[in-house]
Amino acid sequence: MTSRTSGKHVSVKLVILVPCIGLLVVSFIADFLWASSKPFYRKAVSNSRVEKAAYQIFLQGKKTITPRGKRGSSGEVNATFADLPGPKLEWEEIAPAPVPRLDGASIQIGNLLYVFSGYGSLDYVHSHVDIYNFSNNTWGGRFSTPKEMANSHLGIVSDGRYVYVISGQYGPLCRGPTSRSFVLDTQTKHWNELPSLPFPRYAPATQLWRGRLHVMGGSKEDRHEPGLEHWSIAVKDGEVLEKEWRSEVPIPRGGPHRACIVYDDRLYVIGGQEGDFMAKPGSPIFKCSRRHEVVYSDVYMLDDSMKWKELPPMPKPNSHIECSWAIHNNSVIIVGGTTEKHPVNKRMILVGEVLRFRFDTQDPCCFCTNMQEWSVVGKMPYRCKTTQAGYWDGFLYFTSGQRDRGPEDPQPRKVIGETWRTKLKL
Secondary structure (H helix, E strand, O other): OHHHHHHHHHHHHHHHHHHHHHHHHHHHHHHHHHHHHHHHHHHHOOOOHHHHHHHHHHHHOOOOOOHHHOOOOOOOOOOOOOOOOOOOOOEEEEOOOOOOOEOOEEEEEOOEEEEEOOEEEOOEEOOEEEEEEOOOOEEEEEEEOOOOOOOEOOEEEEOOOEEEEEEEEOOOOOOOEEEEEEEEEOOOOEEEEEOOOOOOOEOOEEEEEOOEEEEEOEEOOOOOOEOOOEEEEEEEOOEEOOOOOEEOOOOOOOEOOOEEEEEOOEEEEEOOEEOOOEEOOOOOOOOEEOOOOEEOOOEEEEOOOOOEEEEOOOOOOOEOOOOOEEEEOOEEEEEEEEEOOOOOOOOOEEEEEEEEEEOOOOEOOOOEOOOOEEEEEEEOOOOEEOOEEEEEOOEEEEEEEEEEEEOOEEEEEEEEEEEEEEEOOO
């Protein structure tokens, strides 16, 4: 009787103890897996403050990151973690461009915006210039580009009359870059050819500085490998004063799709990326093949010392902004772009913020200037890359590019020719 009773007690204890042990084991395994997964995720998103903020949201369980920008179990929108908060801007849609454009180029001269070439679609490229008049909101004055000139990913700059067009990609899809370069007289619409670059370059940073035409960075012949080289040649009134390009101090970080600006006798290079699509090996039509890309937020400046200086980085990595900027009130305004890819599905994510970089913020404590800073001054009507931007009579404008799939999906979709403006006071 006693042994039978004690056996029952043992059985009851085992019934209670075994599930408890099982729960402890399951808890331990789950805790171990969670702990081991955190460093990997943290490493994957630690490249910027924005991604760190996204990681915190992920930890708090407010959003579930899933492939292709689909909704998670909570019903909230995914894949928009890179969006930054900013004030609302009242945008007005105005006269659309005559054709949609992707990876075109533009130059503002007074109240006119000259918009060059670009893709109409992946397998079709433009070879002409359209002109937008800010004063009367009209497009017109179309004229052709030289047959030998690149059709997209151009380096471009103007002295107020002459437009210098440097290298770029000739033809559609993922053909390689050319080294041929040209100059346009906007008054006569006449083109002349310049000395070719020492090597072909794809989407190089280009500017006029101290009487010289500067070309730097970009990608090499395969469209993917970053170039660090920096060349210059003396120019005046649309004419070159030297027979050959001169080597200059290399840029600290190579790559295409950057904004390049001169302000207060200083040369600035902003954002960009390393790597890009390449032509598929052996493809007779240069079909595009995806490659790894790294988008960055770096800002570099070249001044009297002729040494590159690193300045405060952009609020988040940003690329495809070579003509997406305008100068206003001691600041450069950057409209749209692309940021780092989605950490799970690796899809491209577009930028919908209007960013401002102040060149001469004053510190009230030490009464000194030159304390550059970034801020978000507004949001676009939608996310968009390779916009063509300008500023005129109190309004910020942008036209063309490739927009997102909608408010809930930041991936690129439609190539557009829409034109928008908003009143912007800084």
